[in-house]
Structures are given as C-alpha cells and as structure tokens.
Amino acid sequence: MAAIRPLSAEMQKVAIEQLNEVPERVPQDIAALREWIRKQPHMRARTDDQFLVSFLRGCKYSLEKVKSKIDHFYTIRTMLPEMFANNTIDDPKNLLIVRSGGIVALPKTLGIGGPAIGFSRYKILDDLGITVKDFCRYTALVTDKSIVDTDAFVIGGYMEIVDVDKVGLGAMSKLDPISAKQFTTYCVKGSAIRIKGVHIINVPKDGLSALKIIRNLFPAHVKERYFIHSTMEDLYKHVPKEYLPIEYGGTNGSLAELPVKHEKELKAFNSYFEENDKYGVDENLRQGQKADMNSIFGLEGSFRKLEYDYTRLYIPQLVRMFTLSHKVQTRSQCTEKKVFSHKQTRQINSSSPVSNDFSCIVDSQRHNANNIRKKGRLTKSNSQAIHTFTYTLALTKKEMVILRPLPDDLAKKAAEELNEKSVDNEYYVNTLREWIEKQPYLRARTDDQFLIAFLRGSKFSLEKAKQKLENFYILRAAMPEIFRNRSLSESKYEAIVKSGAAAFLPEPVSEGGPLVVLLRPSEFNMEQHTINDVLRVGSMMIDILMQENDRVFIAGYTFIIDLGNISKAVLLNFEPEFIRKLTILVNKAAPTRMKGFHFINVLPIFEKLFGMVKSVISAKLKERFYVHGNNLEELYKYVPKHVLPKEYGGDCDIESLQAEWWQKLNDYKKFFEEEEQYGIAEGYERLKQVKELIADTSVLQGTDGSFRQLEFD
Incomplete structure (x- = not known):
C-alpha cells in the first residue's frame, strides 16, 4: 500500500476525472516510476511515495511525461546551484521575502478542487532590493514544500494574482533575462505544478505593452492563461472577489497575518530543504546524449551571449522606439536642432544595425529623463538609464521581434540550409507583417513566431514566404469541412x-x-x-x-x-x-x-x-x-x-x-x-481557382489538371 495522504472525496473526484488517477492502480504506478529511477545511473532522486505521486498527478499519469519531468527537475537544479543549492528558509534573503508579505499563499482554493491561489505585490518586493534570482530561489523553496504537503496545489493546480501597482521604472533596471529564462524553463519542463492562470492587476498604462510582450514569450497554451486586467471588475470574472485577501475586499486571509504563518510552516520544513542538496544528476554517468545548458535552455553556452545581444540589439531598438514619441537627432544635426519625422527616422534606423560610432540625444518627457547621450558601446555611466528605458521598448512591438531561441543543432541547420541570419530576422519579420497589413483580402496572424515559420519554410525568400502564407489561408478557406469550427x-x-x-x-x-x-x-x-x-x-x-x-x-x-x-x-x-x-x-x-x-x-x-x-x-x-x-x-x-x-x-x-x-x-x-x-475573403479569385481544382478528379488521373498550375511552389 502506498504511503500517501488520503484525499477528500471532492479532491479524489477531481484527481480521477481530470488527472486520470485510478486509485487502486496508484501503488503500481508509483512502483513502476521508482523502478525506473533506480535504473538511471546518472540520477540521485527522492523516491518516497508522496513525492512520486505528486509528479504522477502533475503529469496526469503519463509515465513518459513524468520521467521527463523528474529528469529535468534534477538536471536543471544541478546545472544552476546558484538558484537551487543550499536553499533553506534560514537564508537571509528568503527570510526577508517571507516576512515582507510580498508573496503569500491564500488559504482558500478557487472553489472545491480548484487551483491554489498565490498573491504577489511587486512594489513590496521592489522595495526590498532583492534580485530576480532571489525571487526565483524563494519561489523554488515554497514550491518544494507545496508539492509534497499540499494536495490542492498539485491536484487543482496553481493560480497567481500579481499586483504591480506603483512599481517604478527602477524595477526594470533589475531585469535579469538570464535568470528569468532559466527559472521559467524549470517551471515548464521540471515542475510537477500545473499553472492554471496568471492575473496581473493595477497595471500602469505605460506598462501594458511591456507585459503583453512578456506574455508573447510563453508557449500558446500558457499565453491563454495569462491575463492583464484593466479593472478589478475584470479580474472578478475569473476570480470572484471573495477569494481575494481581506485588504482587497475579499475574505481569503489577511496579508498582514499570513507571513507569520508561512514562516512557521517553512521553518518546520527546513530539514527537508537541507536534504535537497543530496539529490541531483551526474552527466558523466548519463546514458545517451548528455544534457547541457544549450539542450535544456536552447541558448548558446551559459547565456553569456545574451548579455552581448542585449546591448547590441536592444539599444538600437531603443533609439527607434524614441522616434515614436520623442525627439531624435544625429551627431551632425545636434547643433541645428533638426528633428526627424517618424518616417524619416525609421528609414535611417531600420534598414541595418546601428553602428558603434553613432550619437543621439533622446528627450523623454514620458519618463522625465534629461537628455541622455549615447556613444558607441554601453558605458557604466549610462547603463542604468538605458536599462530603465528598456522598459519602454514595449512601445515598439511592431519593430521589436521576439523569437524562441533555437538549440544549437537547429540554429546550425537554419543557417546552413535555410539562409537564416539572426541579425536579419527583425527586418524579414517586419517586412512580411507590413505586407500582410496591406492585403485587403487577407486576415492572417501576424505574431513574430508565426511569421518566422513561413520565412524559414521559404528559405528567407520574402516572395515565397508571401506566397506560402497566402496559400496557407487559401487552402483553409477552400476546405472548411476540415479547418472551420474545429471543436x-x-x-x-x-x-x-x-x-x-x-x-x-x-x-x-x-x-x-x-x-x-x-x-x-x-x-x-x-x-x-x-x-x-x-x-x-x-x-x-x-x-x-x-x-x-x-x-x-x-x-x-x-x-x-x-x-x-x-x-x-x-x-x-x-x-x-x-x-x-x-x-x-x-x-x-x-x-x-x-x-x-x-x-x-x-x-x-x-x-x-x-x-x-x-x-x-x-x-x-x-x-x-x-x-x-x-x-x-x-x-x-x-x-x-x-x-x-x-x-x-x-x-x-x-x-x-x-x-x-x-x-x-x-x-x-x-x-x-x-x-x-x-482567412481569405470569399470573393478572392485564387480561392475560386483552388476550390475548382480540389473538385477536379482529373488531377489524380494524369491529365493536364495539376495543382502546380497555380505555381504553388
């Protein structure tokens, strides 16, 4: 018999109906998973029943998926000791965070069998002076405890409400894309927790676009659960008011009292946290392909390149962004105080990367910043200002292209076989998007990741990409029995x-x-x-x-x-x-x-x-x-x-x-x-031709009718 906590009748019903749990088979499932772990020479993992059943439930009893999750759980933790090693509640930063009340778990779930609810106030966290890595360490600590002692957290999933009220631009200077990327990957690939929703409230107008860009970094199924609420009434449609803390008009615990309770619970778990350092992986013993930073996170090496790209790519983007609402002058025109129009400046800046010897003065009324002088590379004296202004890059979503990084094997293949050059992706994606916007008969997705797919499929021939994208929607319109109302x-x-x-x-x-x-x-x-x-x-x-x-x-x-x-x-x-x-x-x-x-x-x-x-x-x-x-x-x-x-x-x-x-x-x-x-407008001539062609059986009888007549290649 498995040594796991018995579930309430309501919780057991959810586990059966939503997680594919068969109660009488759980001991065999745990035994099978434990035996698999025993046969992995590279892995030292917990094998107690409650830990293993949490992963089984988090993966809906897909044995292949849970094997991958546990492997990633320990692989990533071993790769990132600065984020996961020696992580206990005695860490001064962890104590600072728990006592601040900036992150709390609310006592009631969202209905019976519903997700556990976390509540974060980023203004408090910002004032603590902690880093993104500190935040990730504390979150990992709380999650470690929750997956083995809170069944609602695993079975119902997890929902986070994030209050960004009064979060200043200074917070953006702490932006650490490396740690954020690493921890997000850990949560997606290695965590037993199912994210059921992220709800952002009290968003300043200037921050709305930035949060939308962050949303676009997630996979599609996660994006669907990421909500930015303009009003509290909008939040209530997803989370009724009663489930909010007392300080926000609800009845779900007090933000002033919960930190004391959380600290006590975490201290009671401290020996468990200390034991975590005994577990991990040894890549030298792994059978088959070894895991490395690139294979796990999809970026070269250990993310050192990201720091370089952040300066080389984002700063030129920053210059372009300011042309939308601020004055920009080149070195030769600073004395004349001549101001470019938005169109003129785009012509100068969007055709090629900005060189190292440019100079510009940016007047930012929006952020009350004095003229910032930018010369060549990012210097220590202006780095803080540039990082702060990076927050407003969100305003240039049309020009700033955000793509998933490719693992080495695909990046190499894309360069060698598809003519892909990462420095040119922005130009190609934006050009294709602008073409779509000018086609009156075409209604197409225009997000970056979707468009790069057609460019890669066309080996970065813009004309072929346009044709492929048009064909994509023509064929869907011509076969509504397959592509419409896909429920x-x-x-x-x-x-x-x-x-x-x-x-x-x-x-x-x-x-x-x-x-x-x-x-x-x-x-x-x-x-x-x-x-x-x-x-x-x-x-x-x-x-x-x-x-x-x-x-x-x-x-x-x-x-x-x-x-x-x-x-x-x-x-x-x-x-x-x-x-x-x-x-x-x-x-x-x-x-x-x-x-x-x-x-x-x-x-x-x-x-x-x-x-x-x-x-x-x-x-x-x-x-x-x-x-x-x-x-x-x-x-x-x-x-x-x-x-x-x-x-x-x-x-x-x-x-x-x-x-x-x-x-x-x-x-x-x-x-x-x-x-x-x-889709495609019904009256479009090529759509009519394709419909006729699909109905023409002579295509399959070797006659002159051929799909290639429409030059689809």
Whole structure:
C-alpha cells in the first residue's frame, strides 16, 4: 500500500476525472516510476511515495511525461546551484521575502478542487532590493514544500494574482533575462505544478505593452492563461472577489497575518530543504546524449551571449522606439536642432544595425529623463538609464521581434540550409507583417513566431514566404469541412486521437534531424469516423506543432505509413477525394518541410495508390518515397529503432503519448476559437481557382489538371 495522504472525496473526484488517477492502480504506478529511477545511473532522486505521486498527478499519469519531468527537475537544479543549492528558509534573503508579505499563499482554493491561489505585490518586493534570482530561489523553496504537503496545489493546480501597482521604472533596471529564462524553463519542463492562470492587476498604462510582450514569450497554451486586467471588475470574472485577501475586499486571509504563518510552516520544513542538496544528476554517468545548458535552455553556452545581444540589439531598438514619441537627432544635426519625422527616422534606423560610432540625444518627457547621450558601446555611466528605458521598448512591438531561441543543432541547420541570419530576422519579420497589413483580402496572424515559420519554410525568400502564407489561408478557406469550427466536443475526436492512428513521435531521427510522424490507417474506425474527422484532428495537431516546435520548419517531418491490417472500411475511403485532400494538406497547406515517406507492410493494391499520389506532388518529394515492404531493418537505416514505438521495436509508449496529445488539444481550445477570425475573403479569385481544382478528379488521373498550375511552389 502506498504511503500517501488520503484525499477528500471532492479532491479524489477531481484527481480521477481530470488527472486520470485510478486509485487502486496508484501503488503500481508509483512502483513502476521508482523502478525506473533506480535504473538511471546518472540520477540521485527522492523516491518516497508522496513525492512520486505528486509528479504522477502533475503529469496526469503519463509515465513518459513524468520521467521527463523528474529528469529535468534534477538536471536543471544541478546545472544552476546558484538558484537551487543550499536553499533553506534560514537564508537571509528568503527570510526577508517571507516576512515582507510580498508573496503569500491564500488559504482558500478557487472553489472545491480548484487551483491554489498565490498573491504577489511587486512594489513590496521592489522595495526590498532583492534580485530576480532571489525571487526565483524563494519561489523554488515554497514550491518544494507545496508539492509534497499540499494536495490542492498539485491536484487543482496553481493560480497567481500579481499586483504591480506603483512599481517604478527602477524595477526594470533589475531585469535579469538570464535568470528569468532559466527559472521559467524549470517551471515548464521540471515542475510537477500545473499553472492554471496568471492575473496581473493595477497595471500602469505605460506598462501594458511591456507585459503583453512578456506574455508573447510563453508557449500558446500558457499565453491563454495569462491575463492583464484593466479593472478589478475584470479580474472578478475569473476570480470572484471573495477569494481575494481581506485588504482587497475579499475574505481569503489577511496579508498582514499570513507571513507569520508561512514562516512557521517553512521553518518546520527546513530539514527537508537541507536534504535537497543530496539529490541531483551526474552527466558523466548519463546514458545517451548528455544534457547541457544549450539542450535544456536552447541558448548558446551559459547565456553569456545574451548579455552581448542585449546591448547590441536592444539599444538600437531603443533609439527607434524614441522616434515614436520623442525627439531624435544625429551627431551632425545636434547643433541645428533638426528633428526627424517618424518616417524619416525609421528609414535611417531600420534598414541595418546601428553602428558603434553613432550619437543621439533622446528627450523623454514620458519618463522625465534629461537628455541622455549615447556613444558607441554601453558605458557604466549610462547603463542604468538605458536599462530603465528598456522598459519602454514595449512601445515598439511592431519593430521589436521576439523569437524562441533555437538549440544549437537547429540554429546550425537554419543557417546552413535555410539562409537564416539572426541579425536579419527583425527586418524579414517586419517586412512580411507590413505586407500582410496591406492585403485587403487577407486576415492572417501576424505574431513574430508565426511569421518566422513561413520565412524559414521559404528559405528567407520574402516572395515565397508571401506566397506560402497566402496559400496557407487559401487552402483553409477552400476546405472548411476540415479547418472551420474545429471543436473537439464530440467523443469521436478523443477516440481518433487515442487510437494512435496518427502519432507525432517525440524524438527526431538525429541531431538536427526531422521529427517522425507515424500513420497507421488500420487503427481508424471508419464505421464511427469520417475521413474529414480524421483530417480535422490531424490539422489541429499540426497547428499545435507549428506553435511549439521549430524543428518542423527547420528540419521537417519524416512520415512512416504502416499499411498493414487495413480493413475494408478504411480501404473504401482511399478514394480520389481523400487522396487529393491528403496530398494537398501534406504538400501545400503548411510551411513545414517534408523529408521522407517510408511505407511499410505494403500490399500490392497500394501500387496504384502510389501512382495517384505521385501524380500530384513535386519531383523533389517523389525522390523521398521509400517502400520497405515488411522489412523493418530497412526502415531502421533511415529512422533509428529507439525513436519508434514499442510495437516497432523502439522505446516510445504510444498510449501515453496520445493521452498527452489529447490533453494538449484541449489546452489549445481558445487558440482554435481564435483561428476562426483568420482567412481569405470569399470573393478572392485564387480561392475560386483552388476550390475548382480540389473538385477536379482529373488531377489524380494524369491529365493536364495539376495543382502546380497555380505555381504553388
């Protein structure tokens, strides 16, 4: 029997319904996880039941996900001793924070089984003189305690309310993007806690844009839970007033009294905190690829480059920002007091990086700053002012491009194969965005990460990127049965996902290599699902990958299509309409790269099918078609065995993977609702042509009708 705290009836109900917990199976799940940890030579981890069940619940009992979480939990803590080592409540900075009341946990959850609520007042924290790293250390301390002694924290998740009232610009001078990036990665990859919402209140007007930029740094499913409230009434729509502290009109504890309680609880846990230093990882003993700063955080080395880029890239951005609302003069014109117009200054500053010998004077009425003289590199005398003004970079969202950093293998591939130069990304993204805004027939997403995908998919040819983006929305408008009203409310969609008929495997074929997509038509139940249902789910999964995974644009996909054991019902769906839609979706409907098609367990009947498919794809893709019959050894030459599911001799657990995908699809509900607002005007001529082409069966019969007639390449 597992040594874990019994749950209340209400909490147990939530664990069963939302976290996939099967109470009678929990001891076996804990035992399986403990046995896996025992077999990891590089890892020294806690194995007590309460700790392990917290991770199982936090990962909704996906064994593969919980293995990854625990590995990242200890790997990141070992990599960052300055943030996690020797971290106890006796640390003077931790005592300072807990006694200030700047961060508290409110006693009541948001309803029965709802998330625990944290409340932060950044003005108090700012006045303490603590750093971002100090804040992260304290948060890690509290989280360590909560995951093993507060079931509501793990089962219901966690919600944070952040009051930024009266937070001054001086706080921005403490901005530490390195520590912020590191701790955010730890929370996403290594924490057992599920973030249910972040609610920012009392935001000054000047800070609104800055907070929106910070929001855009998060993955899509996290962005959906990040709220910036202009009024308290707006907050009450998400968090009823009664759940706020007494000082904010609620009944959920007193901010004056809670710090005393928290300090007492944390001191009682101090021996647990001291034990944490016994655990960690030894990369020399890790089997397979070693973890390093780049593989975990996605930046070169140990973030030293970020400090350089912060000066080299942000300061020119700062100069451009001031042209929006402040006066800017060049060295040769300072004596004449000549002022450039916004348009003129953009022409000067946006075409190329600012050189090291420029001089400018910026008059900032908004922040009551006197003229700041900037010469060459960032100097000690003006660094504080520049850091402070960086806060207002938010005003230049249109010009400041923020992208996920690439891991080394993808950065190298993007540079070598896609012509990507990071210093030019800003120019390309903004140019493409400006083009979109000028197209009256096109309603498209214009966020930075979305646009860079099309640029990478076009090898940074702006004309090709424009064409690809237009094609993307034309094809979606031409096939509304697949791309419109993509709701998963019907139970049949869960069955499609969990069948594993279409699985996006988590590991690439190699470093810098493509992701693997496994298609198993035999797993589709065509008595319950239509082919459009299947394509709809597939399109949604691809959309999520486009939001989260840069590998699909840079390294691409490799498809494995298992044609064994296909039922008659499935075969009947391999008709011209299906083949036409499938090949168009794969070949034309996304800026992704198709690197190979590997067919296994092939029957003679499919030879004609291959001929139909090849008639509508490019010559380049034809060269990437491989037929392996029943010989998996041939397949292993292209796709390493360990990448594949267990059914094919590999390590991947399809059942856990698909359960994870089903949850991910539900997490993206708001994203797919937003997608309804984008598209192509119905009267657009090329849309009419594509609709006619999709309906033309001659395309698959070798006649002159061809999708390439529209020059989609």
